[in-house]
Amino acid sequence: MKNPNNITDIHINLIDRLKEGDRRAVARLITQVENQGQEITKKIIKEIYPLTGKATIVGITGPPGSGKSTLINQLSSKYLDIGMKVSIIAVDPSSPFSGGALLGDRIRMKDHSSNKNLFIRSMANRGKLGGLAIATKDVIHILDAYGSDIIIIETVGVGQSEIDIFKSAHTVIGIIPPGMGDEIQTIKAGIMEITDIFVINKMDHDGVDKIANQIEDMLNISDQFLNNNPYGKSNEKKLNKWRPSIVKTNALKGENIDELIININTHTAFLKNTNSFTQRLIYRYKFYILDILKNLMEKNIENVLFNNDEIEDFIRKKIELREGNDPYTISDLIIKKYLK
Amino acid sequence: MKNPNNITDIHINLIDRLKEGDRRAVARLITQVENQGQEITKKIIKEIYPLTGKATIVGITGPPGSGKSTLINQLSSKYLDIGMKVSIIAVDPSSPFSGGALLGDRIRMKDHSSNKNLFIRSMANRGKLGGLAIATKDVIHILDAYGSDIIIIETVGVGQSEIDIFKSAHTVIGIIPPGMGDEIQTIKAGIMEITDIFVINKMDHDGVDKIANQIEDMLNISDQFLNNNPYGKSNEKKLNKWRPSIVKTNALKGENIDELIININTHTAFLKNTNSFTQRLIYRYKFYILDILKNLMEKNIENVLFNNDEIEDFIRKKIELREGNDPYTISDLIIKKYLK
Numbered sequence: 001m002k003n004p005n006n007i008t009d010i011h012i013n014l015i016d017r018l019k020e021g022d023r024r025a026v027a028r029l030i031t032q033v034e035n036q037g038q039e040i041t042k043k044i045i046k047e048i049y050p051l052t053g054k055a056t057i058v059g060i061t062g063p064p065g066s067g068k069s070t071l072i073n074q075l076s077s078k079y080l081d082i083g084m085k086v087s088i089i090a091v092d093p094s095s096p097f098s099g100g101a102l103l104g105d106r107i108r109m110k111d112h113s114s115n116k117n118l119f120i121r122s123m124a125n126r127g128k129l130g131g132l133a134i135a136t137k138d139v140i141h142i143l144d145a146y147g148s149d150i151i152i153i154e155t156v157g158v159g160q161s162e163i164d165i166f167k168s169a170h171t172v173i174g175i176i177p178p179g180m181g182d183e184i185q186t187i188k189a190g191i192m193e194i195t196d197i198f199v200i201n202k203m204d205h206d207g208v209d210k211i212a213n214q215i216e217d218m219l220n221i222s223d224q225f226l227n228n229n230p231y232g233k234s235n236e237k238k239l240n241k242w243r244p245s246i247v248k249t250n251a252l253k254g255e256n257i258d259e260l261i262i263n264i265n266t267h268t269a270f271l272k273n274t275n276s277f278t279q280r281l282i283y284r285y286k287f288y289i290l291d292i293l294k295n296l297m298e299k300n301i302e303n304v305l306f307n308n309d310e311i312e313d314f315i316r317k318k319i320e321l322r323e324g325n326d327p328y329t330i331s332d333l334i335i336k337k338y339l340k
Numbered sequence: 341m342k343n344p345n346n347i348t349d350i351h352i353n354l355i356d357r358l359k360e361g362d363r364r365a366v367a368r369l370i371t372q373v374e375n376q377g378q379e380i381t382k383k384i385i386k387e388i389y390p391l392t393g394k395a396t397i398v399g400i401t402g403p404p405g406s407g408k409s410t411l412i413n414q415l416s417s418k419y420l421d422i423g424m425k426v427s428i429i430a431v432d433p434s435s436p437f438s439g440g441a442l443l444g445d446r447i448r449m450k451d452h453s454s455n456k457n458l459f460i461r462s463m464a465n466r467g468k469l470g471g472l473a474i475a476t477k478d479v480i481h482i483l484d485a486y487g488s489d490i491i492i493i494e495t496v497g498v499g500q501s502e503i504d505i506f507k508s509a510h511t512v513i514g515i516i517p518p519g520m521g522d523e524i525q526t527i528k529a530g531i532m533e534i535t536d537i538f539v540i541n542k543m544d545h546d547g548v549d550k551i552a553n554q555i556e557d558m559l560n561i562s563d564q565f566l567n568n569n570p571y572g573k574s575n576e577k578k579l580n581k582w583r584p585s586i587v588k589t590n591a592l593k594g595e596n597i598d599e600l601i602i603n604i605n606t607h608t609a610f611l612k613n614t615n616s617f618t619q620r621l622i623y624r625y626k627f628y629i630l631d632i633l634k635n636l637m638e639k640n641i642e643n644v645l646f647n648n649d650e651i652e653d654f655i656r657k658k659i660e661l662r663e664g665n666d667p668y669t670i671s672d673l674i675i676k677k678y679l680k
Contacts, residue, residue, distance in 0.1 A: 042668035049666035137667075282652070285659050286645050288667040289674065293645075296671075297637045305626050305633075312622070319625050326389035327477075327628040328382035331636075334629065 011040070015047050018146050023119055026146045030121060033138045038295065041138055051145035055087075056268060059153045059166040062175030067201040071175065071251035071260075072152055078257055079150055080117055087119040087148040089139055091132070091155040091165060119143065133164040134291035140168055166194050167287045170280065171267045173260075175199045176215070178207040192218070195244055197263050203248040203255065212246055219244060242270055304338045311338065351380070355387050358486050363459055366486045370461060373478045378635065381478055388485035395427075395484040396608060399493045399506040402515030407541040411515065411591035411600075412492055418597055419490055420457055427459040427488040429479055431472065431495040431505060459483065473504040474631035480508055506534050507627045510620065511607045513600075515539045516555070518547040532558070536584055537603050543588040543595065552586055559584060582610055644678045651678065 011032065017025030033041045062068040076086045121143075123136060136153065143151050155165055166172050174195035198215050200208055245263050249256040271277040305311060311334070318325040351372065357365035373381045402408040412428060419426045461483075463476060476493065483491050495505055506512050514535035538555050540548055585603050589596040611617040645651060651674070658665040 038668075045668055046664075046666045050662045053662060278656075281659055282655055285655055285667060285670075289655075289671050290641060290645055292668060292671040293641045293675065293679070294634075294638055296675075297641070298634055301630060301633045301637070305630055315622055315625055315629075316618075319621055322390045322393060324386075326386045327625060328378075328385055328632060330625075331629050331632040335633065335636075339633070 011044060012047075015044065018048065018142070019051065021147060023116065026119060026142060027121070029142050030139050033142065034123075034135055038292075045138060045141055048142060048145035052141050053144065055140075055144040055148045055151045056171070056264075057140060057144075057151045057153070057169045058264060059155070059169035059172040060175065061155050061166070061172070061195075062199075062201070063177065064156060066175045066177040067251040068154060068156075068175055071199065071201060071249065071257075072154055074251050074254050074257045075152065075260065076118060078261060080115055083117070084149040085117045085119075085147055087143040087146070087151045088121070089136060089143070089151065089153045090120065090122045091136065091153065119146070119148065134288075134295055136165050137168050137288050137291060163194065164287070164291075168284055170271060171196045171264050173197045173199055173264075175201050176211055178202055178205040178211050196242060196267050197260070198244055198246045199260060200246065200248045201251050203250050204253075208248060212248065215244075215246055242267065242276070301339070304334070308338070351384060352387075355384065358388065358482070359391065361487060363456065366459060366482060367461070369482050370479050373482065374463075374475055378632075385478060385481055388482060391485035392481050393484065395480075395488045395491045396511070396604075397480060397484075397491045397493070397509045398604060399495070399509035399512040400515065401495050401506070401512070401535075402539075402541070403517065404496060406515045406517040407591040408494060408496075408515055411539065411541060411589065411597075412494055414591050414594050414597045415492065415600065416458060418601060420455055423457070424489040425457045425459075425487055427483040427486070427491045428461070429476060429483070429491065429493045430460065430462045431476065431493065459486070459488065474628075474635055476505050477508050477628050477631060503534065504627070504631075508624055510611060511536045511604050513537045513539055513604075515541050516551055518542055518545040518551050536582060536607050537600070538584055538586045539600060540586065540588045541591050543590045544593075548588060552588070555584075555586055582607065582616070641679070644674070648678070 011029075014025045014029050014032070018029060029044060033044055060068060060072055072088060076088065079086045121139065123132065123139065140151055140153070153165060153169060172194050174192070174197070176198060178200060200211050200215075202208075245266070247256060247260050247263050249260055251257075271280060315330070318330055351369075354365045354369050354372070358369060369384060373384060400408060400412055416426045416428065461479065463472065463479065480491055480493070493505060493509060512534050514532070514537070516538060518540060540551050540555075542548075585606070587596060587600045587603050589600055591597075611620060655670070658670055
């Protein structure tokens with residue numbers, strides 16, 4: 001009987017086909033990484049890792065209705081037109097790329113669905129299983145090894161796990177619809193700090209300049225955002241400050257998409273011309289390792305807590321009497337007894 | 341010099357005042373738990389833990405614009421009217437309880453702000469720091485010890501960390517606005533499995549019956565949702581199945597709020613009359629411990645990865661040559677070298 005933790009001939013065959021640019025092999029490898037245990041994933045990533053490091057990774061975030069998917073559609077078209085290989089990872093469950101949105105959007109995306117240089121993958125349903133952050137990193141590496149020139153990750157940007165995803169990106173684009181009003185405060189908490197390019201979409205609407213001014217104001221007064229930038233040490237930060245740029249677009253009409261692409265290229269060049277690029281590489285690598293280690297530890301703790309009759313009885317007795325049995329005290333006992 | 345990890349006279353004084361029902365002491369204790377390290381939190385929770393276990397904990401989730409805050413406002417009014425002590429924990433950053441929404445909503449909430457039986461706390465900005473799940477559990481226990489009869493937790497229900505929060509609740513209410521269309525598929529992934537009461541708000545809108553039927557259909561065909569119920573062993577589950585109920589409301593006009601309260605009471609009674617209540621207690625307790633242990637481990641891993649020059653150099657060298665240096669292989673090396 002085969003050991004299910006071993007990499008099989010099937011995996012080796014899939015990896016060979018991925019190297020040859022076989023889209024179906026890519027899809028199947030991703031499914032393997034999503035559904036098999038960490039042992040299989042580890043072996044697949046180990047095999048493909050030497051092929052990675054070439055793709056530009058762009059994270060795009062924005063609230064539902066901000067025109068995220070339309071913008072990604074336009075960006076992809078431009079990249080495809082010049083012969084680039086584009087991959088899209090949709091984490092937003094309401095995205096048309098995830099099959100979850102309006103019929104009109106879905107039809108529009110069909111323009112490209114026959115293009116062999118385009119690969120779209122929805123990871124929208126991975127959230128509930130946990131491990132979205134790590135799975136996204138695995139998938140990015142597979143798409144990188146496959147030869148994608150650009151990998152676009154789409155999320156709604158809510159919650160820590162989505163912010164974690166952006167730690168894998170070279171450039172983070174935050175879309176802000178005009179007329180958000182007070183809600184711009186909401187964006188501030190979390191996404192603001194990691195955004196490299198602000199896109200004010202629907203530039204034909206009222207309130208575009210107001211939003212642009214608000215963002216400028218925020219950037220002017222908020223050295224703390226830039227200082228929160230986690231790449232490198234404090235003295236390096238000052239030298240390599242990237243001031244987030246602001247681009248106004250109309251994704252629906254395809255206006256100013258070229259300007260956005262120029263901004264993405266400028267940011268990538270900035271990273272490469274300063275030592276920021278290596279810093280981001282190290283940072284991304286560390287966060288990948290962090291996810292892997294956390295995942296291993298969590299499985300270990302969960303296994304002890306949820307599949308152990310002794311612990312079950314222990315806790316059942318403890319919760320009957322509250323005095324001296326608070327969860328922090330019991331955690332210490334469990335570490336000593338079961339996790340050393 | 342005082343050891344910053346020691347519980348001080350100030351904390352003891354705050355706990356004494358909490359026991360006497362002093363709202364300002366509650367607020368200050370929560371701030372301590374949010375901002376101090378785990379050592380202080382541990383000591384505070386240990387002190388107050390014997391006083392906990394009396395509050396009914398209700399989680400309320402729903403997308404932005406579903407009327408979540410209005411419904412919570414109405415529910416709170418009813419509970420306050422009959423002399424109950426109500427606490428609200430707002431995790432949704434766009435909620436008026438978090439100060440992040442429309443002026444109208446904020447004014448409306450002011451009706452209660454002078455009521456001494458109402459305590460409102462926003463935890464909306466905790467997300468980016470991580471540890472929201474554990475901080476929420478700490479705060480729930482403080483509010484329980486303070487003597488809250490009912491603790492309402494409000495989230496938008498996106499992301500794993502928000503779903504984790506609901507593992508602290510006795511009853512989970514999922515608000516579904518009519519006219520969601522395909523988006524009901526989105527709700528399914530994550531929130532559906534843990535919802536005890538579905539509220540279709542805005543019952544005067546079109547599409548209410550359609551949504552109700554869709555939920556009924558889903559409950560009929562989806563024994564898997566009920567089987568996903570993590571409480572107890574498989575044979576116990578069959579005995580104690582709670583079929584989620586559906587309530588139509590109009591929060592804005594205050595219609596059917598009584599029916600919702602009856603449903604909450606019915607669900608609480610169900611838990612207490614079956615062994616589900618103890619099972620949920622054990623389950624909640626385990627998840628609290630899980631959070632505490634994960635938090636400790638994560639800090640340990642992060643400390644190794646981000647504050648260690650040796651690791652920094654090690655990784656810097658590793659990413660130069662990709663062959664044999666994939667993050668999974670390096671994770672194994674780091675475990676052996678630094679985490680044993």
